[in-house]
Amino acid sequence: MNPKSIKALKDINLPKLVGTRANFTNEDNEPVNLDYALLNPAAKYGGLYAPINLPLISKKEFKKLSNMDYNKFALEIIKKFNFNISLNKFKKAIDRYNKFDKSAVEIKKINKNLYINELWHGPTRAFKDMALQPFGELLSLLSNGNKQLIMCATSGDTGPATLSSFENAKDIKVVCLYPKDGTSQVQRLQMVNQKAPNLKVIGIEGNFDDAQQALKMLLNDDEFKNTLKDLGYNLSAANSVNFGRILFQIIYHIYVCVHINKNEKPIDIIIPSGNFGNALGAYYAKKMGANIDKIKIASNKNNILTQFFNTGIYDLNNKELIHTISPAMDILISSNIERLLFDKFGPVRTKELMDNLANSKKYELTNDELEVLKAEFQADYCDDDECMENICKVAKNGILIDPHTATCLKLTQDDHLSVITSTAQWVKFTPSMIKALKNRDSSDELADMKLLANKYHIKLPKSIIKLFKEDEIHTQVVKKDEIKSNIIDWIKR
Known part of the structure; x- marks a missing residue:
């Protein structure tokens, strides 16, 4: 040091x-x-x-913040940073929270000294939406018509949230890497069922650490970045490396x-x-x-x-x-x-x-x-x-x-x-929930999801139910050393 x-x-x-x-x-x-x-x-x-x-943030500012809804609160925190990006762009990014449930964040009191901060009320039912929805808008606004390739590696939630955030975005393509046996069934379906033409989902032989390592290597691969540049694309990432x-x-x-x-x-x-x-x-x-x-x-x-x-x-x-x-x-x-x-x-x-x-x-x-x-x-x-x-x-x-x-x-x-x-x-992990609450394996994930929803008086998200009725589109699984060429071939089409 x-x-x-x-x-x-x-x-x-x-x-x-x-x-x-x-x-x-x-x-x-x-x-x-x-x-x-x-x-x-x-x-x-x-x-x-x-x-x-x-x-x-001063005590006086905290007092002011206490009366704000989440969107206004978020913009006030962003203001404190005084970044070189306009507040108007940040406001447009934060407005993505309007796609969430009634409130972006739900805080439930369990007892006198315990609360649960629910961060999963966004489009893909995971906390990654809290960052990736505004991040996707912000990155789109900063692109200024320049083509971008956004990459992400996922252990289950980053992938669906990234794909949802950039779906049909102009001048932006997204590649999502996931371990083929390393996510829940719902998480996998949220990725492989994606229909937007600017999205590509690749299963890899290996685990999340392998996917993340591949992502980091490509972000630092000058040959890969120069090839993308020749094809008119800048390379960025949606993982928390960003x-x-x-x-x-x-x-x-x-x-x-x-x-x-x-x-x-x-x-x-x-x-x-x-x-x-x-x-x-x-x-x-x-x-x-x-x-x-x-x-x-x-x-x-x-x-x-x-x-x-x-x-x-x-x-x-x-x-x-x-x-x-x-x-x-x-x-x-x-x-x-x-x-x-x-x-x-x-x-x-x-x-x-x-x-x-x-x-x-x-x-x-x-x-x-x-x-x-x-x-x-x-x-x-x-x-x-x-x-x-x-x-x-x-x-x-x-x-x-x-x-x-x-x-x-x-x-x-x-x-x-x-x-x-x-x-x-919990809907993203129904087999595990059934194992815990019913002490049995799940033979029909959608039926078991509905079973638990009825018992606990929970309305199931339509976006989750429809996953089980759609055809899988992205079925490709590759080895780590095939990822680079696979992406370049897709960009060239």
């Missing part, structure tokens, strides 16, 4: 972003504006773009603090986490003034984040991805941890740690560095049996939570105000 270099970056009092990795000086790590980072998400040395400074995704995820964590107690009392935010973007949003929200105490990271059996926050060791050696009933968290390489490392320890130390991970599949924090993280983060995990027990426990109150949200129950405290971040509607 180079203290002088990181201090120099912190002293730049502008709403800029900078690469998370640098060598011994920051001379080649120049800050960039948001519009550049959105359209060019890959930073130098394989890093990501992250904010140098975050705006601070800071535009994180920006919109900050907002709802601030909103929940204001909504519950006008930001006057500290709240623990509990987040089911795989790629760490949602948790990073909470961390940035806390830095901006949201009254968040601990950010608690819930994992499934792929508990590498639990290991990291408890021991300071991030070790991929002898690790194999485990398929669980919470597939969107079946991840071992959490990209957004890098932005946390940058914010805490600077770009030089971050590059050192990331290089260690690339070379030896492992890095380790010092004891002092670990204590810095433990001051704000806590982590634990659930296996599938515990997860199903938690689904049953909450169902006794007449509320159905999905298998990702259910991992959070382990981290609640009866005597401490907590908010569970609910990331998807």
Whole structure:
């Protein structure tokens, strides 16, 4: 770590972003504006773009925010950043929330000290819509008629949300990579049933980490980018490697603090986490003034984040991805941890740690560095049996939570105000819900979905029901080394 270099970056009092990795000086790590980072998400040395400074919200401003609906609230938070993109463009982006249910965010009180923040009331019934709907609009507005290829890799929810956001967008094509056996049936159908001609969905042999690695390699592949340029396309990404995704995820964590107690009392935010973007949003929200105490990271059996926050060791050696009933968290390489490392320890130390991970599949924090993280983060995990027990426990109150949200129950405290971040509607994981609530396998997913909906008086989304009646369009499955040529062939048509 180079203290002088990181201090120099912190002293730049502008709403800029900078690469998370640098060598011994920051001379080649120049800050960039948001519009550049959105359209060019890959930073130098394989890093990501992250904010140098975050705006601070005053007590007076929090009081003003407490009376706003979500759209106005979101625009006020965006204003604080003073980015180089016009507020009119941001307003058009935020207006995408009008496509959601009655309210973009629903906060349910479970008991005196426990709330559930439902973030899945968008078109694809997952929290990824909260970021990807406005992000899609913003990217379209910034394209200015220039052709864009937007890529994403998904463990289940990013893919459908990205495809929904860019469906039929002018001058934009989208390629979505998903692990062929690594998503739920509904998540898969939300992707492979897509009809818009500007969308391409590719199943890959491998898991989400393989898909994400392929995406990162292509974002940093000069030959690939030059070929696309010759074909008239710029390359960008919709995954949370793009800071535009994180920006919109900050907002709802601030909103929940204001909504519950006008930001006057500290709240623990509990987040089911795989790629760490949602948790990073909470961390940035806390830095901006949201009254968040601990950010608690819930994992499934792929508990590498639990290991990291408890021991300071991030070790991929002898690790194999485990398929669980919470597939969107079946991840071992959490990209957004890098932005946390940058914010805490600077770009030089971050590059050192990331290089260690690339070379030896492992890095380790010092004891002092670990204590810095433990001051704000806590982590634990659930296996599938515990997860199903938690689904049953909450169902006794007449509320159905999905298998990702259910991992959070382990981290609640009866005597401490907590908010569970609910990331998807249960309808996307009916077989797991049936296993938990009925102790049997599901032989007819749609029939079982309707069974649970009737019992718990829930109106099923029409968009989910129709998935089972449509023909699959995107049936292609390829090996990792075939992805690049496959995409280029499609662009050329």
